[in-house]
Amino acid sequence: MSSTQIPENTSNFTSKDLVSDQDIRWCPGCGDYSILKQVQKVLPELGLKKENIVFVSGIGCSSRFPYYMNTYGMHTIHGRATSIATGLKVSRPELSVWVVTGDGDSLSIGGNHFIHTLRKNPNLNILLFNNEIYGLTKGQFSPTSPEGKVTKSSPMGSVEHPFNPLALALGADATFVARSMDRDPKHLQAMIRRSAGHEGTSLLEIYQNCNVFNDGAFFAYTDRATKTDRALFLEHGRPLLFGEGNKKGIRLVDGCHPQVVDVEKEGLSESDLWIHDEKDSLKAGLLARLPENQGNGEGEFPSAFGVFYAVERYCLEGAVRLQIEKARERMGEGDLDALIRGDHVWEIK
Amino acid sequence: MSKEKIQFKTNVVIRFAGDSGDGIQLTGTQFTTSTALAGNDLATYPDYPAEIRAPAGTIAGVSGFQLHFGSDEVHTSGDYCDVLVVMNAAALKANLNHLKKGGIIIANEDGFDEKNLRLAKYPDGVNPIQDDSLEEYQVHIVPVTKLTRECLKDSGLGVRDMDRSKNMFVLGLLYYMYNRSMDPTITFLESKFAKKPEVGEANIKAMKAGYSFADTTEIQNGRFEVKAAPMEKGTYRSIMGNQATAFGLIAAGCRANLPVYYATYPITPASDILHELSRHKNFGVVTVQAEDEISAVASAIGASFGGSLAVTASAGPGISLKTEAISLATIYEIPLVVCDIQRAGPSTGLPTKMEQADLMQAIYGRPGEAPLPVVAATSPADCFDAVFEACRIALEFMTPVFFLSDGYLANGAEPWRFPSMADLREIKVGFANEGDTDDGVYLPYKRDERLVRKWALPGTPGLEHRIGGLEKEDVTGNVSYDPENHEKMVKIRQQKVNNIADHIPLQELDSGPEKGELLVVGWGSTYGTIKAALKQLRAEGVDVAHAHLRYLNPFPRNLGELIKNYDQVLVPEINNGQLVRLIRDQFLYPAIPYNKIKGQPFAVAEIKNKVWELLKK
Numbered sequence: 008m009s010s011t012q013i014p015e016n017t018s019n020f021t022s023k024d025l026v027s028d029q030d031i032r033w034c035p036g037c038g039d040y041s042i043l044k045q046v047q048k049v050l051p052e053l054g055l056k057k058e059n060i061v062f063v064s065g066i067g068c069s070s071r072f073p074y075y076m077n078t079y080g081m082h083t084i085h086g087r088a089t090s091i092a093t094g095l096k097v098s099r100p101e102l103s104v105w106v107v108t109g110d111g112d113s114l115s116i117g118g119n120h121f122i123h124t125l126r127k128n129p130n131l132n133i134l135l136f137n138n139e140i141y142g143l144t145k146g147q148f149s150p151t152s153p154e155g156k157v158t159k160s161s162p163m164g165s166v167e168h169p170f171n172p173l174a175l176a177l178g179a180d181a182t183f184v185a186r187s188m189d190r191d192p193k194h195l196q197a198m199i200r201r202s203a204g205h206e207g208t209s210l211l212e213i214y215q216n217c218n219v220f221n222d223g224a225f226f227a228y229t230d231r232a233t234k235t236d237r238a239l240f241l242e243h244g245r246p247l248l249f250g251e252g253n254k255k256g257i258r259l260v261d262g263c264h265p266q267v268v269d270v271e272k273e274g275l276s277e278s279d280l281w282i283h284d285e286k287d288s289l290k291a292g293l294l295a296r297l298p299e300n301q302g303n304g305e306g307e308f309p310s311a312f313g314v315f316y317a318v319e320r321y322c323l324e325g326a327v328r329l330q331i332e333k334a335r336e337r338m339g340e341g342d343l344d345a346l347i348r349g350d351h352v353w354e355i356k
Numbered sequence: 357m358s359k360e361k362i363q364f365k366t367n368v369v370i371r372f373a374g375d376s377g378d379g380i381q382l383t384g385t386q387f388t389t390s391t392a393l394a395g396n397d398l399a400t401y402p403d404y405p406a407e408i409r410a411p412a413g414t415i416a417g418v419s420g421f422q423l424h425f426g427s428d429e430v431h432t433s434g435d436y437c438d439v440l441v442v443m444n445a446a447a448l449k450a451n452l453n454h455l456k457k458g459g460i461i462i463a464n465e466d467g468f469d470e471k472n473l474r475l476a477k478y479p480d481g482v483n484p485i486q487d488d489s490l491e492e493y494q495v496h497i498v499p500v501t502k503l504t505r506e507c508l509k510d511s512g513l514g515v516r517d518m519d520r521s522k523n524m525f526v527l528g529l530l531y532y533m534y535n536r537s538m539d540p541t542i543t544f545l546e547s548k549f550a551k552k553p554e555v556g557e558a559n560i561k562a563m564k565a566g567y568s569f570a571d572t573t574e575i576q577n578g579r580f581e582v583k584a585a586p587m588e589k590g591t592y593r594s595i596m597g598n599q600a601t602a603f604g605l606i607a608a609g610c611r612a613n614l615p616v617y618y619a620t621y622p623i624t625p626a627s628d629i630l631h632e633l634s635r636h637k638n639f640g641v642v643t644v645q646a647e648d649e650i651s652a653v654a655s656a657i658g659a660s661f662g663g664s665l666a667v668t669a670s671a672g673p674g675i676s677l678k679t680e681a682i683s684l685a686t687i688y689e690i691p692l693v694v695c696d697i698q699r700a701g702p703s704t705g706l707p708t709k710m711e712q713a714d715l716m717q718a719i720y721g722r723p724g725e726a727p728l729p730v731v732a733a734t735s736p737a738d739c740f741d742a743v744f745e746a747c748r749i750a751l752e753f754m755t756p757v758f759f760l761s762d763g764y765l766a767n768g769a770e771p772w773r774f775p776s777m778a779d780l781r782e783i784k785v786g787f788a789n790e791g792d793t794d795d796g797v798y799l800p801y802k803r804d805e806r807l808v809r810k811w812a813l814p815g816t817p818g819l820e821h822r823i824g825g826l827e828k829e830d831v832t833g834n835v836s837y838d839p840e841n842h843e844k845m846v847k848i849r850q851q852k853v854n855n856i857a858d859h860i861p862l863q864e865l866d867s868g869p870e871k872g873e874l875l876v877v878g879w880g881s882t883y884g885t886i887k888a889a890l891k892q893l894r895a896e897g898v899d900v901a902h903a904h905l906r907y908l909n910p911f912p913r914n915l916g917e918l919i920k921n922y923d924q925v926l927v928p929e930i931n932n933g934q935l936v937r938l939i940r941d942q943f944l945y946p947a948i949p950y951n952k953i954k955g956q957p958f959a960v961a962e963i964k965n966k967v968w969e970l971l972k973k
Contacts, residue, residue: 019817027822029834058817063658066825073822074835079814081661082824083654084684090651094658094666095814097642098617102662102814120654123647327642334637341639343610343777347603351540352593353393355584355773 020057022047027077033068038189038215042136043075045192046105049199055103062105063092065112068143069136069215072107086117089124089133093323096129100324103203106133110151111141114170118150122179128207129323134199135212137172140221158220173295173315176210177288183209184291184316189216190229194240194312201314207322228310236306241294241313246280249309256280257297257308265293265300267308283313291316362535362581367426369434370530373451374443374467375412376405376419379523384421386527386544388769390536391425392594395584398425399736399884400769401433401957406624406707413467413475418450427583431884431891433768435959441526443467443500445476448484460494462529464522466501498569500525507565511558521562528566534580538563588773595772597736597765598625601695602632604740606639608747609665612783617659618667619644619652624707625763626669626697649677653694657681660690661823663787663813665747669695672714673703676721683722685756686849688823689801689809692756693746694718697766700955709955710763712880713931718758719909719938725846727853729753730908732760734883737772739765742906748783753856754808760908762930764881764957788812788819800833806859807852854910863912867891868901874970875922877947879905879935882928882958889963900967908935916943924970926950928963 025047033039050060060078064070066085073080083091088106096104113121113135124131140158141147147160151172155164176184183205187198195213202209214225228238239249239257247257248270256270259281268275284290294315300308335341370387374380381402388400403420410417424434440455442448444467455461463485473483484490485497504522505515524545531538542560549556595603609616618633618641620626634643642664646652653668660666668678675696685692698714700706718730729749733742739761746759788810792798800821803809812819821833829836830844866883867890868875878886883904890902903918905911919925919939925947927936933949940947950966952958 056817058815058820061661061814074824076822078820080820080822080824081658082822082826083657084680084825087650087654087681090646090654091658091661093651094617094619094644094655094660095662096658097644097655098615098659098664098666099662099814119647120651123651331637331640331642338638341606341610341636341641343607343639346606346636346639347774347776348591349593351389351393352591353395354591355395355587355589 018051018054018056021051024057025050025077027075029074031075032071034219036218037068038138038217039069039072039136041189041192042134042195042213042215043072045195045199046134047076049196049203052200053103053203059101060103060105061095062107063088063095064107065109065117066143067109067112068217069107069109070112086112086115087120089113089117089120089131092131093124093127093129096131097324097327100130100328104131106131108133108135110135110137110139110149110172114150114172114175122175125176125179125181125208125210127323128182128320130206131208132202133208133210134202135172135210136215137212138215138217138221139224140217142217142220146220171295171299172212173210174292177292177295177316181210181316182207182318182320183314184295185210185314186212186214186312188214188225188228188312190225191312198313201317205317207320228312237309239297239309239311241283241311241315243283243285243314246277246282248280255306263289263293265297265308267302267306285314285317288316288318362579365580365582366428367424367430368439368534368580368582369422369424369437370439370441371420371422371437371451371454372441372526373418373420373447374523375417375447376407376409377412378419378443379520380404380419380421380443383523383527384423385769386541387530387536388423389540389544389594390531390538391423391534392592392771393540394536395587396425396427396582397430397585397587397771398423398594398769399430399433400424401764402767404708411475413444413446413472415446415450415476418447420451422454425582427585429585431888432957432960435961441530443522443526445472445478445484449476449478455493457492458494460496461490462496462498462526464500464526465497466499498529503565503569504562507561508558511561512554513558517555518558521559524559524563525566525569528563529570531563532567532570532579534582538567587771590773592771592773594769595737595740595774596628596767596769597733597739597761598628598697598767599632600737600739600772601733601743601759601761601766602629602636604743605633605665605667605693605747606636606641607740607777607780608744608783609639609641610777611780612665612747612751612785614663614665614751614785615640615642616667617642617644617656617664618669619646619656619659620669621646621649621652621674623671623674625699625766626671626674626695628766629669629695629697649674650681653678653681653692656692657685657688657690660685660692661814663811665693665751666691667693667695669697671697671699671707672701672705672717675714675717679722682728682756683724683726684825686722686726686728687825687828689754689849690811690823691750691754693743693750693759694756695743695759695761698760698762700953706955708763710881710957711930711953711955712762712882713934713953714760715879715908715931715934718760725850727850727909728756728758729853729856729910730758730760731906732880732908733765734880734904734906736765736768736770740772744780745906748781749856751783751785752808752859753806753852754786754811755853760880762881786810788816790816790818793818799831801828802831803848806855807848857910857913860907860912862914863903863905863918866902866904867894869899870901871921872899872901873922874924874926874967875901875903875919876926876928876963876967877903877905877919877935877939878928879908882930885958885960886928886963889960889967892960893964893967898967898971905935908938911942916945919943919945919947924948926966926970928952928958928966930957
């Protein structure tokens with residue numbers, strides 16, 4: 008029941024054509040600039056027609072995104088972009104619909120629509136800019152801010168436990184769950200490509216630096232000194248390896264308890280390690296919570312980047328169309344006069 | 357049959373009452389269908405509790421259905437009933453005050469046993485159908501439960517299933533009394549129970565048994581005959597308000613050549629529109645039961661951007677949740693039809709009772725200056741025309757539009773001389789086409805002489821543009837924080853809505869003199885009651901004028917002038933005074949409010965008394 012077929016090499020535009028005439032108003036140094044650039048770079052490679060692309064956003068810094076894209080676009084209201092995009096996609100399955108949202112927009116005020124969109128699985132591409140802070144309202148904690156986070160609205164530290172966005176998405180039966188970051192353009196481009204290719208709702212969480220209110224929240228994953236130990240890049244069918252020279256690995260004890268191991272020291276082969284399988288929902292759940300595990304002798308657990316989970320399930324808009332077709336097969340094309348007349352009429356002469 | 361004396365009546369009001377589980381609504385709607393097919397004019401009023409199944413036998417669980425039919429014009433479901441059918445003691449207790457003095461009571465004897473009397477809170481030892489408390493009525497006591505079980509004893513059904521057919525026994529009894537054909541109900545039962553033919557047969561058998569029982573016992577000292585009403589020539593059917601609303605939406609989609617996209621969240625009394633529409637997907641109708649009210653309106657806005665005739669619906673509490681999104685549609689200037697099937701509020705209020713208290717919410721209930729047109733239906737069948745008109749205005753003027761109905765219209769039924777598709781006007785949609793650019797740039801907020809912008813659909817090359825909730829620059833639609841521009845845009849959006857007054861009919865009088873002592877101005881479901889009251893007054897020698905408003909925003913151009921032709925203007929409403937404030941505000945005319953806020957429609961007598969009171973002054 009897939010709907011959007013992406014033909015190859017039929018794009019009628021270049022990256023430059025995607026730049027709108029509006030001045031960009033994000034703070035200088037904001038991570039959003041990089042995301043905008045990678046999206047503009049990747050889109051022309053997807054074989055889409057420019058007029059068939061629609062960007063839909065909610066409210067927040069990230070949600071200004073559509074104004075900077077020379078495509079069709081809707082800047083909507085807080086938290087509702089996923090619902091609006093779903094309505095658009097269901098009514099016009101041939102469009103390529105992208106949702107740009109943030110941790111406040113989709114995980115706080117729009118949490119309900121976020122989980123229900125994932126379960127319904129319309130073919131949308133959701134780019135979730137997670138900066139773990141409220142930027143547009145000037146620096147309050149967000150539902151992804153860590154416990155104890157000191158912000159303007161939490162001077163003694165946040166007392167709330169945060170959401171793990173990917174675990175939440177998997178719990179909502181998302182069919183595509185991935186993570187990337189603004190400061191790794193190549194990886195981000197690859198993930199945007201994968202998201203676009205997925206038939207169904209693709210959720211791409213993008214760690215995004217807010218250099219004004221939460222600077223450096225994700226630097227550990229990109230700084231030379233720390234990145235190899237803190238960031239693990241997933242590849243389907245490949246073992247989970249990280250650290251300097253990929254000397255560290257992760258294996259599953261009893262099939263469900265991750266353990267960091269020194270591959271060389273313990274003389275392990277690849278087959279001893281956790282082999283990444285994008286189709287395995289249980290392992291995707293373990294991956295989403297990887298850094299929450301207590302470290303052991305060989306060090307802390309890294310955070311994973313890449314495609315955690317990708318499976319096929321029918322798309323909402325396809326199912327809706329199919330019912331319309333079935334109804335037409337069964338009852339014939341709608342006849343307004345017959346409908347209004349009904350079964351019981353009488354004549355007054 | 358020859359033994360009986362047939363009495364002719366011009367009109368009859370029957371009220372069916374019983375437990376919510378007794379099938380009262382079904383009995384009522386079946387009698388309605390047969391009565392409509394017999395050519396009577398009619399109006400119905402279902403009066404049921406919010407609880408799906410309150411404890412059986414209690415007052416809280418009593419469900420009622422009132423039907424008024426006649427050989428003359430019928431405009432209301434009737435102030436009081438001539439016949440009260442009660443399935444148990446609680447139903448009698450809760451409904452006796454609706455029965456005319458001297459009226460007929462048909463009571464199920466088996467519903468007056470010790471347990472039922474106790475549940476209905478009659479004092480110990482008191483049984484109203486055995487003592488003389490009902491002396492001033494004609495009481496017929498029928499052991500309905502016992503007789504139904506008796507006639508179904510060979511059916512193979514259990515006692516519980518047999519008892520489910522007792523409403524059909526009563527229906528058969530009434531069909532005899534009012535000389536109605538059982539055929540439409542037989543057809544209905546055969547199709548409803550196609551997969552359980554034994555249940556269908558049991559129901560038909562029980563109905564026939566009730567019919568024969570009335571015949572052999574001469575329950576009514578004869579039968580009643582209500583001749584067909586002298587209605588305008590044509591073909592009629594019976595229609596309920598929510599059904600008419602659903603048909604009106606489909607018709608508007610057909611006449612605008614657009615797919616209908618209907619997104620909603622279940623709520624009383626709007627849900628039946630969803631149920632009806634979801635059965636007609638062969639019209640390309642998309643129905644969405646969203647996760648909440650906000651998602652429903654939001655997805656409709658997305659579908660509207662995509663080029664659908666987008667509709668959302670709810671009752672007052674749900675409409676308030678949609679408020680922010682409706683204001684988004686207002687600043688976007690895209691078509692959206694918002695159906696508010698009003699019920700008694702505030703908050704959850706009286707969910708199954710009617711009220712007209714969302715008028716202010718419809719006109720003003722949004723953040724900022726967010727004007728939009730408001731259209732109201734006046735009768736169950738009129739829901740078709742009114743919602744069609746709401747769709748026309750939304751599509752031709754690129755604006756969200758409110759369509760107001762209420763619980764009385766939604767569930768009420770009346771005969772409908774239905775139109776053919778060819779009778780319906782075409783809805784002209786103003787799409788932007790490829791090449792509609794200025795120097796290669798598409799200007800999404802460029803307007804025509806009516807101040808209406810064009811609808812540019814995604815997929816059209818060269819018209820790529822962004823719309824948003826931020827204030828937009830005139831013509832280009834780019835984000836603008838310029839103070840002069842904001843004021844200009846607020847005024848433009850207001851003027852655009854005001855201009856719609858040039859494209860709707862002038863207000864006409866429904867009846868009465870063009871100048872005079874008193875004008876009654878109503879809107880919505882009070883139409884039939886006001887009409888009936890003024891008709892009776894006219895027969896009594898008092899000629900009072902009646903104007904009933906379909907367009908609540910903007911008002912018809914001539915309304916202010918029309919009002920000023922009268923010494924007094926009375927505005928009856930089922931709310932605490934809303935239209936009356938709008939009239940006072942816009943025309944500086946001291947219109948007089950008359951309000952009832954009891955979850956029930958006005959009685960004809962109430963309107964008449966109020967008119968007398970004003971004329972005496």
